[in-house]
Amino acid sequence: METKFQTEFRRKLLQWYRKYKRDLPWRKTRDPYSIWVSEIMLQQTQVATVIPFYKRFLNRFPDLRSLAKAEEEEVLAQWAGLGYYRRAKLLQRGAQEVLARHGGELPDNAEALEALPGIGPYTAGAIASIAFQKPSPLVDGNVIRVLSRVFRRQGHAKSPALQKEIWGYAKDLVDPAHPGDFNQALMELGATVCRVALPSCGRCPLQGLCAAKESGDPEAYPETPPTQKTLKLERAVAVALQGEAILLVKFRQSRWFQGMWGLPHEYVAETGASREIVAEFLENHLGIRFPKAQALPSTRHSITHHRIDSLAWIGQSQGKPRLLGPISEARFFTPEEIADAALPNFDRKVLEAAKII
Numbered sequence: 001m002e003t004k005f006q007t008e009f010r011r012k013l014l015q016w017y018r019k020y021k022r023d024l025p026w027r028k029t030r031d032p033y034s035i036w037v038s039e040i041m042l043q044q045t046q047v048a049t050v051i052p053f054y055k056r057f058l059n060r061f062p063d064l065r066s067l068a069k070a071e072e073e074e075v076l077a078q079w080a081g082l083g084y085y086r087r088a089k090l091l092q093r094g095a096q097e098v099l100a101r102h103g104g105e106l107p108d109n110a111e112a113l114e115a116l117p118g119i120g121p122y123t124a125g126a127i128a129s130i131a132f133q134k135p136s137p138l139v140d141g142n143v144i145r146v147l148s149r150v151f152r153r154q155g156h157a158k159s160p161a162l163q164k165e166i167w168g169y170a171k172d173l174v175d176p177a178h179p180g181d182f183n184q185a186l187m188e189l190g191a192t193v194c195r196v197a198l199p200s201c202g203r204c205p206l207q208g209l210c211a212a213k214e215s216g217d218p219e220a221y222p223e224t225p226p227t228q229k230t231l232k233l234e235r236a237v238a239v240a241l242q243g244e245a246i247l248l249v250k251f252r253q254s255r256w257f258q259g260m261w262g263l264p265h266e267y268v269a270e271t272g273a274s275r276e277i278v279a280e281f282l283e284n285h286l287g288i289r290f291p292k293a294q295a296l297p298s299t300r301h302s303i304t305h306h307r308i309d310s311l312a313w314i315g316q317s318q319g320k321p322r323l324l325g326p327i328s329e330a331r332f333f334t335p336e337e338i339a340d341a342a343l344p345n346f347d348r349k350v351l352e353a354a355k356i357i
């Protein structure tokens with residue numbers, strides 16, 4: 001039986017959401033595939049960044065079948081710029097599995113969804129509740145913040161004990177009549193009102209139900225997790241030209257960008273020798289000579305807790321690429337081809353510094 005607290009919580013939250021929800025493209029559809037794409041893109045990425053990528057991706061892959069049948073390189077090219085490329089590969093693998101095992105229809109319940117590649121408990125809950133109206137809970141960073149404040153729970157946001165507790169609260173609270181709206185409302189409240197710093201308790205629909213507000217110090221919940229140290233890396237990068245065309249390669253093993261094109265590079269301990277390092281790399285691993293390279297302005301990029309400085313050199317090169325070591329593919333791209341290539345952002349920044357794109 002529904003408790004008075006549940007009734008009040010659901011009613012106030014849903015009323016607020018219907019009045020104040022942001023107009024986002026994935027809220028205009030009930031198509032499970034489109035909702036799946038949006039949820040994967042929104043992982044670790046801001047809403048405003050996702051919107052153009054979401055539209056472009058669905059334009060190119062309008063349904064599950066078109067994604068499942070596409071070349072992986074084209075999927076990565078459509079994802080280029082969004083980062084965390086493993087998400088794109090798993091999304092495509094998931095689409096292929098749905099086609100092979102479920103006749104092209106996404107399963108309608110969280111348990112079966114979670115068995116698919118790239119779908120964890122959060123995404124399974126989101127698709128089941130938003131696309132299929134199943135009363136499945138979900139928990140993300142926003143939900144942890146809102147519920148740890150409402151119930152004034154101890155622990156930091158990444159602690160397994162707090163997360164387990166929050167999943168329990170989310171399960172109890174999800175509205176069986178409007179689960180999709182309820183879950184989106186909870187996340188929306190965390191994103192727009194119950195912010196990390198300076199939550200707007202005065203305009204929060206849950207203020208009468210919130211123990212942290214009552215305590216007078218809502219920002220104390222959840223506790224701040226211990227910070228992870230930033231690791232600084234430097235890499236020597238080659239912008240090796242032949243005429244206007246630029247050499248791109250694929251590494252056999254790549255920590256972050258497996259399967260993507262990139263500029264030839266090597267991580268270095270000593271920045272002073274970066275010019276010799278790129279020349280030796282091209283000679284030893286590709287049989288390319290790079291005799292008169294000029295320095296480009298260095299660029300900086302962050303990936304997870306790594307800060308990577310790129311020390312790049314540009315110049316005409318000589319020779320046809322041969323694959324002699326860690327490189328699995330290599331070829332020269334025109335600047336126009338590069339615009340559509342699956343190329344990570346830290347290499348795009350180098351090419352922007354070189355005024356090539």
Ligand code: SF4
Nearest residue numbers: 194201204207210218
């Ligand atoms: S009352 Fe304040 S702390 Fe509590 S949920 Fe609302 S915004 Fe967050």
